[in-house]
Amino acid sequence: MNKKWSLCDAGFDYNVVAVFGSQSTGKSTLLNRLFGTKFDVMDEHQRQQTTRGIWADRGVDMNVLILDVEGTDGRERGENQDFERKSALFSLAVSEVLIVNMWENMVGLYNGANMGLLKTVLEVNLQLFGGNRENKTLLYFVIRDHVSPTPLENLAGTLHSDLERIWASVNKPSELQNARLTDYFDLKFTSLPHKLLQPENFEREALELRSQFTDRRSKEYVFKPSYKRRVPADGFPHYAEAVWDKVVSNKDLDLPTQQELLAQYRCDEIAQAALVPFRKAIDEMRPLVQEGDIVPDLGQVSQQARDTAIEMFDSQAARYHKEVYRKKREAFVQLLDGELHAVFVNQVKNALALATEKFANESHKRLEEAAAAETEYSFGEVVGKVRRHVTESFRMIVNELVIPGGSWTFGSELKQLETTLDATTAKLRLAEMDRALAKLRRTAKDTLGELIEDVLNNPDAQMWSKIIEGFETTNRDAEDALQVRITNAEITSEEAQVGFLRKLHTGLWEDLVDVLKEEVADQMVLLKLRNALEDKFRYDEAGLPRVWKPSDDIDSQFAVARESAQSLLPMFSKIVVSNDCVVRRPGYFAPNFELDRSLVLISGARLRELGKRFGREADALYLEAKRAMVSTQNHVPLWVMALLVVLGWNEAMTILFNPIYLVLTALLGGVAFIVHNLRLWGPVIRAANGLTTMANDKVHEILVEAVNRTEPPVASGSRQRSSAKRKVKRSASASASEEIELEPLGSAMPSPDTDEMVY
């Protein structure tokens, strides 16, 4: 249909004609004349059957399919009848016009082969179209070799009455008892002259007959719409194959069912073909969308691909069984929409993610900018503006995907966006409040820090009430500022408002405790105690530094000052909060906050340790004071000075009046002065020690040398050994000169026993 005859795209614009008749009655010759085909024609000298089975060809320059059916008496009796029935069934199922070819001399031979054939045709017609009288078939009788003077009308009349007789004899189902032959068939008759005897007439009339199959304007045109089998050209091969399968397998050939089946098959095929360009278009965009991109014009491109695919489907499938086509179209559109929807959902998901991210980032940025600008701003306005913008962008992306005729909307996605934006707004609001809280706390902490430092450096009994008072004032200021923030951030829920206030209270209190803990860190608290001790011990009531006199009662003064300073330590160790203080109110702090626990600044063990350390520092101060007092007492008495002058007068004069002594004394004094001023006494003493050691060693060596020289020469070996021994001992004892022992001279006599022992 496609390759050889190029009829696939013909739709319903083609016709099918079949030729029936006895063997060698010139059927092929006739078809070749009528349609320009080239069916094999029997060689006149051999007279053998040429057509076996059913052959098909397309008429030249016309959309007509011709079936050349094997002659009806071409086979053995039993086989012949079976094939005749099968070929009749097939031909009637597919053809609009059935040419019955017969010799003139066969007309009226009621019991001849033709009559058997006609009976078969009428019977199978009932089987095929019994209940359906809409699809008629044209039975076109072509009487060949019309050489007798009997007019065609008579011949036609004879054939007609033969047919009626056959029709009457055909077994009909009870509901079709009254059915007439003409309910199913139109009858047409023509004759042709003898081909051999009247060749010119034959050719002319054959040409005239051809025009009945080709000239649509002719009133004799044989292909009437009522004969159409409603099988589109592209479905013909499948239809013909399915019909033949049924015929061959002797199964009931139900044409409506066949046409439905064909419609289903073809609709599926057409849908598959239409899906190819559609999927190609969508597959280009799918990966992008799956990677998280937002593909511009996705809806437009998809709609175009969808419309093209539906158009392709409609253009071919609409010719098939209406109901099947309708259902298949529905399924096809659903399939397209399903594939599109999957891509669209991805795109919407991406748009949703983008909108959420953009909303969060942009809002955060703008809020930070507004906060940094230090001007009043409304959280709702800043965030609302961004929200309107992202929602609009999201709607644009989503609306672009709403295809006319598409079975989806994105209402739920829009709702989802609203929900997500609500959640993000809540987070932004929290962050905004956290930022506000942090800022309020920073300001409050600075104020509290100054106050606490001031109060703790001058501790007194009202110390804690001053601090708590300061805290309450700072807290009130912060609460007012927070209230403004809460209004700006559009926090209407009372519960949330209370929550933020509690968070502020807790944070401020924690900051206060932090500052206090810094102030009572070990070194800081010791410093404070020491200052307090010094204030009392080293300065008098007028604030002047004390100079201790022997008459002063330094011990009791010290005891009082120390006790006073030590009494501060327990004060520093715990915050004292009165019962009517605001922090004692229930619900003031965040739940689970333990106020009493936070009041302790210095634990018991640390307190004891600090007490000890302070005690040591205080003792040092006490000793220093004592020393200062002793040093003031240690003056050299005047009479001692006078005695020194008297006794040393001569020596002083000797030095003064001797230039050498004087210069030496001046030199030594100068050197001592320089060394003292440069603080070089340490190195000088070390150098002097070194020199002494070296001098010692030298003297020692000289003495050993002297002893060796005074020993008699006889004992030279022994002396040498003894000397060696001494050297060994000397070297073993390294530089410790005091360990060197000199052996008595008498024991230096040679002694073989001791030699070895010595070494």
Ligand SMILES: Nc1nc2c(ncn2[C@@H]2O[C@H](COP(=O)(O)OP(=O)(O)OP(=O)(O)O)[C@@H](O)[C@H]2O)c(=O)[nH]1
């Ligand atoms: N007398 C006569 N002979 C014809 C006519 N047309 C064809 N023939 C001859 O009849 C013989 C059979 O012609 P075909 O066209 O092969 O006949 P057919 O019915 O197709 O034969 P099968 O296919 O074998 O059944 C050939 O030798 C033709 O030349 C005709 O109109 N009159």
